[in-house]
Amino acid sequence: xxxxxxxxxxxxxxxxxxxxxxxxxxxxxxxxxxxxxxxxxxxxxxxxxxxxxxxxxxxxxxxxxxxxxxxxxxxxxxxxxxxxxxxxxxxxxxxxxxxxxxxxxxxxxxxxxxxxxxxxxxxxxxxxxxxxxxxxxxxxxxxxxxxxxxxxxxxxxxxxxxxxxxxxxxxxxxxxxxxxxxxxxxxxxxxxxxxxxxxxxxxxxxxxxxxxxxxxxxxxxxxxxxxxxxxxxxxxxxxxxxxxxxxxxxxxxxxxxxxxxxxxxxxxxxxxxxxxxxxxxxxxxxxxxxxxxxxxxxxxxxxxxxxxxxxxxxxxxxxxxxxxxxxxxxxxxxxxxxxxxxxxxxxxxxxxxxxxxxxxxxxxxxxxxxxxxxxxxxxxxxxxxxxxxxxxxxxxxxxxxxxxxxxxxxxxxxxxxxxxxxxxxxxxxxxxxxxxxxxxxxxxxxxxxxxxxxxxxxxxxxxxxxxxxxxxxxxxxxxxxxxxxxxxxxxxxxxxxxxxxxxxxxxxxxxxxxxxxxxxxxxxxxxxxxxxxxxxxxxxxxx
Numbered sequence: 446x447x448x449x450x451x452x453x454x455x456x457x458x459x460x461x462x463x464x465x466x467x468x469x470x471x472x473x474x475x476x477x478x479x480x481x482x483x484x485x486x487x488x489x490x491x492x493x494x495x496x497x498x499x500x501x502x503x504x505x506x507x508x509x510x511x512x513x514x515x516x517x518x519x520x521x522x523x524x525x526x527x528x529x530x531x532x533x534x535x536x537x538x539x540x541x542x543x544x545x546x547x548x549x550x551x552x553x554x555x556x557x558x559x560x561x562x563x564x565x566x567x568x569x570x571x572x573x574x575x576x577x578x579x580x581x582x583x584x585x586x587x588x589x590x591x592x593x594x595x596x597x598x599x600x601x602x603x604x605x606x607x608x609x610x611x612x613x614x615x616x617x618x619x620x621x622x623x624x625x626x627x628x629x630x631x632x633x634x635x636x637x638x639x640x641x642x643x644x645x646x647x648x649x650x651x652x653x654x655x656x657x658x659x660x661x662x663x664x665x666x667x668x669x670x671x672x673x674x675x676x677x678x679x680x681x682x683x684x685x686x687x688x689x690x691x692x693x694x695x696x697x698x699x700x701x702x703x704x705x706x707x708x709x710x711x712x713x714x715x716x717x718x719x720x721x722x723x724x725x726x727x728x729x730x731x732x733x734x735x736x737x738x739x740x741x742x743x744x745x746x747x748x749x750x751x752x753x754x755x756x757x758x759x760x761x762x763x764x765x766x767x768x769x770x771x772x773x774x775x776x777x778x779x780x781x782x783x784x785x786x787x788x789x790x791x792x793x794x795x796x797x798x799x800x801x802x803x804x805x806x807x808x809x810x811x812x813x814x815x816x817x818x819x820x821x822x823x824x825x826x827x828x829x830x831x832x833x834x835x836x837x838x839x840x841x842x843x844x845x846x847x848x849x850x851x852x853x854x855x856x857x858x859x860x861x862x863x864x865x866x867x868x869x870x871x872x873x874x875x876x877x878x879x880x881x882x883x884x885x886x887x888x889x890x891x892x893x894x895x896x897x898x899x900x901x902x903x904x905x906x907x908x909x910x911x912x913x914x915x916x917x918x919x920x921x922x923x924x925x926x927x928x929x930x931x932x933x934x935x936x937x938x939x940x941x942x943x944x945x946x947x948x949x950x951x952x953x954x955x956x957x958x959x960x961x962x963x964x965x966x967x968x969x970x971x972x973x974x975x976x977x978x979x980x981x982x983x984x985x986x987x988x
Contacts, residue, residue: 446693447584449612450475450484451681453658453673455649457722458493459505465491465512468527469519471680476523479682479696482582483524487614487647488555488591489539491516491529494616494647494656500569506532513542520544524581526588528614530570539570541588541614543579553577556599557592563618563654563963563971564592576602584609584687587640591615594644595630597637604638610685611642618654619711620966621704624661624672631663641665641690648678650718653960653970655711659700665690671699675707676714705876708869708964709744715962716861717748720834723858729833731820731854732756732775732783734768736888737862738838739775740874743883744861745836751780755833758785759820761792767887774885788819795819817853825856834858837959842867844958844969845917846944847951848907855958863961864968866917867910908940916944922967946982953977 452471456464468486475484488494492509499505513529524545531540531552539555554573558566576599578587587603587610594600594613603611611634617627631642644661659672662683670692673681677700684693701707720728728745732738738756745754758772769785776783795815796803803811828835837857839849841864849855862870874884907913915934919925920941927945931938955969956977967973 446684446686447483447582447586447610448479448481448695449643449683449685450479450481451643451645451660451673451683452484452486452490453645453648453660453681454487454490454678455656455718456487456490456493456647457649458496458651459499460493461491461508461512464493465516468516472516472520472523472525474680475682479680481523481682483526483586485526485588485612485614485643485645486528487645488541488616489528489530490647491527493651495563495565495651495654496530497565500530500537506530506537517542517544517549518547520547524579526612526614528590536571537569538573539566539590540573541577541590543577543588551577551579553588553590555590555593557596559592562967566592576606576608578603578606578608584685587611589613591617594634594642597634600634600638600640600642604640608640609687611638611640613642613644615644615646616656617646618963619657621708621964623657624659624700624702624707627659627661628663628669628672631661631669632667635663635665635667639665641685641692643683643692645681648676648714650715650722650962652719653963653968653972655715655718655962655964657707657711657714662692662694662697664692670694670697672702673700674698675700676710705872708865709873709877711964712744712861712865712873712962713748716744716836716859719859719960719962720749723834725832725834725858727753727755727831727833728836729755729757729824729828729831730836730838730857731824732758732772733838734758734765734771734888735891736870736874736884737840737843739771739884739888740870740877741836741838741861742775742779742781743874743877746779746781746883752782754779754781755827755831756781756783757824757827758783759788759823760785761788761816761819763816767891771885771887771891775883775888778882778885786823788816788823791819791823792816814850814853817850821850821853821856828858836861837961838862839958840865840867840870841965841969842910842913842917844955845921845951846907846913846947847954849954849958851954851957855954857959860959860961863959863970864964866914868914908944912936912940913944916941917948920945920948921969921973922965924967949975949979949982 475481528541560567587608648658682696837860
């Protein structure tokens with residue numbers, strides 16, 4: 446039986462020496478502890494994924510090649526599939542080398558270079574067109590890279606070259622139900638080729654992307670494995686029996702498959718990695734007594750530990766007593782640090798300073814936003830003074846339609862709920878409370894409000910969130926037209942047009958917002974790139 450180790454791990458973008466050391470340690474463990482014949486690493490493990498424009502820097506590419514050679518020279522007693530960005534003259538390839546006893550036996554260059562959604566590989570790489578199939582222990586192993594497995598050409602080429610099994614090495618970022626889509630892909634490739642396939646994915650947060658692990662495998666008979674652990678570094682071990690085509694899961698703990706715990710774990714991993722990889726040890730957030738900041742606080746406490754979370758209540762004349770009671774209750778519930786700093790003196794000073802300029806005008810959104818910006822200023826001061834990263838607490842529904850204050854509640858270095866619609870925020874909060882008390886029930890039950898004006902409620906300015914979310918999901922995530930949305934949802938055309946117009950008009954705000962973890966098929970940021978200045982309007986939508 447061929448024993449194959451799979452390095453489902455976190456390889457940091459640009460940290461070549463750390464990645465080298467991790468690769469060498471995993472090689473040692475696979476060889477000495479697991480007695481593996483082969484160890485396989487995820488796509489571009491040497492540089493981390495995606496390295497983006499680091500690939501355009503000659504110094505980075507030279508150092509990548511040096512580190513690659515160091516690893517190759519150290520390989521002994523086990524075969525290694527080692528991915529790295531390969532240069533040939535002025536051309537770059539997304540490649541993997543088969544290494545044995547200190548030398549490279551074969552090289553595979555990725556065929557399918559994705560250039561959609563969050564991917565820009567055609568900016569950096571040239572496609573390959575040769576399969577790589579290497580014999581080991583009487584088994585011929587074919588290797589493909591990530592997108593190659595999502596179409597059939599590369600797998601078919603490996604099968605035609607005599608492969609007995611296909612290993613797909615991936616840097617596959619998460620979106621909801623991604624593990625189901627991966628399983629369907631493996632089923633199709635298995636049905637077409639008749640071969641077992643092993644799908645290795647990496648782990649870790651990288652800016653707006655989260656790589657969830659959840660590696661998979663399918664045997665020759667089409668039996669799909671459970672996904673491997675979620676968001677967890679594991680050295681997996683699979684045995685392959687050539688005569689029967691079966692796979693033995695020698696070290697393969699089963700991962701989570703339910704939507705809400707998966708999504709929560711991905712948000713948690715994205716937050717933890719963004720904070721730690723960018724050199725922060727603690728975080729700060731404004732805690733309002735509302736659902737968004739409450740879920741953000743729970744996520745932060747789970748991701749970083751309660752001692753690393755600093756929550757600040759910032760009441761104004763419009764803040765209800767209930768908000769302060771609920772925020773205080775959650776601070777005690779989570780065991781995080783809490784402070785109470787009124788914004789009223791800052792707000793009053795600002796109004797006084799503007800009194801001449803504002804003379805003869807009525808109060809409007811300007812005074813409301815002054816309050817939000819007073820909070821943002823105080824939070825940023827605390828961030829600067831004590832070195833906390835400030836977390837923005839807005840959700841996707843608000844960001845979509847601009848229901849947020851630029852340089853106010855949008856202030857922050859990271860926005861954990863940026864890709865979570867309001868309905869998902871509530872579902873995640875309820876699920877999290879089912880694990881252990883984390884969010885006061887009163888927070889979940891109360892109507893959402895920015896509390897910037899007397900008696901203010903979100904629904905005074907917005908359509909109900911269940912309607913808003915359905916339109917945003919269709920218009921933003923599925924790119925449906927206004928008339929298609931009206932037809933499929935039976936929501937009034939005027940309401941759909943209004944929401945679409947708000948989405949277009951808020952582009953300038955979102956462009957200045959903090960990054961946050963992607964959990965849907967289309968997130969704001971690198972996933973959805975619309976011009977700020979544009980003469981295009983959807984069927985009469987006015988900016």
